Amino acid sequence: xxxxxxxxxxxxxxxxxxxxxxxxxxxxxxxxxxxxxxxxxxxxxxxxxxxxxxxxxxxxxxxxxxxxxxxxxxxxxxxxxxxxxxxxxxxxxxxxxx
Amino acid sequence: xxxxxxxxxxxxxxxxxxxxxxxxxxxxxxxxxxxxxxxxxxxxxxxxxxxxxxxxxxxxxxxxxxxxxxxxxxxxxxxxxxxxxxxxxxxxxxxxxxxxxxxxxxxxxxxxxxxxxxxxxxxxxxxxxxxxxxxxxxxxxxxxxxxxxxxxxxxxxxxxxxxxxxxxxxxxxxxxxxxxxxxxxxxxxxxxxxxxxxxxxxxxxxxxxxxxxxxxxxxxxxxxxxxxxxxxxxxxxxxxxxxxxxxxxxxxxxxxxxxxxxxxxxxxxxxxxxxxxxxxxxxxxxxxxxxxxxxxxxxxxxxxxxxxxxxxxx
Numbered sequence: 001x002x003x004x005x006x007x008x009x010x011x012x013x014x015x016x017x018x019x020x021x022x023x024x025x026x027x028x029x030x031x032x033x034x035x036x037x038x039x040x041x042x043x044x045x046x047x048x049x050x051x052x053x054x055x056x057x058x059x060x061x062x063x064x065x066x067x068x069x070x071x072x073x074x075x076x077x078x079x080x081x082x083x084x085x086x087x088x089x090x091x092x093x094x095x096x097x098x
Numbered sequence: 099x100x101x102x103x104x105x106x107x108x109x110x111x112x113x114x115x116x117x118x119x120x121x122x123x124x125x126x127x128x129x130x131x132x133x134x135x136x137x138x139x140x141x142x143x144x145x146x147x148x149x150x151x152x153x154x155x156x157x158x159x160x161x162x163x164x165x166x167x168x169x170x171x172x173x174x175x176x177x178x179x180x181x182x183x184x185x186x187x188x189x190x191x192x193x194x195x196x197x198x199x200x201x202x203x204x205x206x207x208x209x210x211x212x213x214x215x216x217x218x219x220x221x222x223x224x225x226x227x228x229x230x231x232x233x234x235x236x237x238x239x240x241x242x243x244x245x246x247x248x249x250x251x252x253x254x255x256x257x258x259x260x261x262x263x264x265x266x267x268x269x270x271x272x273x274x275x276x277x278x279x280x281x282x283x284x285x286x287x288x289x290x291x292x293x294x295x296x297x298x299x300x301x302x303x304x305x306x307x308x309x310x311x312x313x314x315x316x317x318x319x320x321x322x323x324x325x326x327x328x329x330x331x332x333x334x335x336x337x338x339x340x341x342x343x344x345x346x347x348x349x350x351x352x353x354x355x356x357x358x359x360x361x362x363x364x365x366x367x368x369x370x371x372x373x374x375x376x377x378x379x380x381x382x383x384x385x386x387x388x389x390x391x392x393x394x395x396x397x398x399x400x401x402x403x404x405x406x407x408x409x410x411x412x
Contacts, residue, residue: 008399009395009398009399011186027252028179028180028183028184028245028248028249028252029183029186029187030179030183031192032398033398033399033401033402034398034401034402034405034406037398037402044172044176045176045179045180046176048169048172048173048176048256049256065122067122068120068122068123068124069124
């Protein structure tokens with residue numbers, strides 16, 4: 001039983017766009033022999049109730065991720081740059097549309 | 099040693115602070131193992147749960163009921179897949195998990211080792227079995243492991259159709275002929291106690307509970323969830339004129355809950371250990387389905403390899 005061909009079916013990460021104009025959002029993963037089958041399976045698994053109008057599938061091995069253990073130092077450069085936010089600036093009294 | 103302690107403390111702080119744990123975060127081995135066991139058991143239950151219902155597809159009383167039942171069973175397959183997908187984020191392969199099911203190493207919910215003898219059983223399964231599962235699954239939408247929680251949100255959205263279609267079947271039968279009403283009552287009689295057992299042993303006897311609560315994998319105890327299920331379901335039974343088969347069932351004004359009779363835990367453990375009415379049939383059906391599907395899996399893999407080779411050659 002352990003000598004199973006399913007091992008040869010790679011894992012695909014699935015992204016669904018729920019409506020035109022919105023981002024594709026990660027919804028989960030599935031196994032499929034190739035991209036075409038991955039898209040069809042994703043349709044059957046993740047869009048049975050009209051949840052999507054566009055599907056992306058990406059082989060899981062092609063997804064590279066940041067390391068959560070480094071989060072503190074990794075995002076540190078943004079921590080002290082409050083001037084990147086519009087609320088940092090003082091606007092003169094009476095100015096409109098700004 | 100102190101490093102691990104430090105990591106564990108930070109992990110627990112994150113949990114206490116209601117932050118989700120994500121796949122690449124550090125987590126204690128036991129948390130990971132506990133989740134793999136629970137999520138895969140949950141996935142297996144969805145898959146094996148298709149069998150008692152599949153038994154009635156060809157005998158559904160109308161085209162409407164047949165289409166609904168097919169859609170429901172397809173959902174169960176989908177739920178199994180969401181859950182295998184969540185389990186895989188913990189570093190275990192789906193083929194390994196399925197192997198554990200087929201070799202009998204992994205468990206699935208014992209409720210599916212009971213037979214579906216009449217059409218009313220399809221009503222009782224949707225109403226009671228899915229109803230009990232929903233109690234548990236709604237709680238799990240807030241579980242501490244991110245991918246499991248997200249899978250549960252997806253499942254809960256779909257599960258309410260399952261419960262409602264089951265209750266509708268029961269309500270139609272209960273307002274039908276004497277025979278139909280008797281059929282509905284008989285299904286309730288047979289499925290009531292096994293449904294209460296679905297929540298697992300009493301809190302005092304539950305092997306994994308304390309740790310699961312500390313890690314917020316579970317957020318409510320077996321007995322709390324069971325009580326909520328009883329409180330809600332009794333009223334639904336009364337509404338359609340059916341009787342819950344428990345002579346000790348009584349509203350307790352002081353507690354604000356129903357009191358109910360003792361559960362036959364000997365029966366529960368006996369079914370868990372493999373001696374329920376359908377354990378052997380269910381496993382046989384799963385193994386056969388897996389073997390009979392082998393050529394499809396192999397053909398798809400061969401086709402993909404051939405196409406890929408052609409693409410490289412071109």
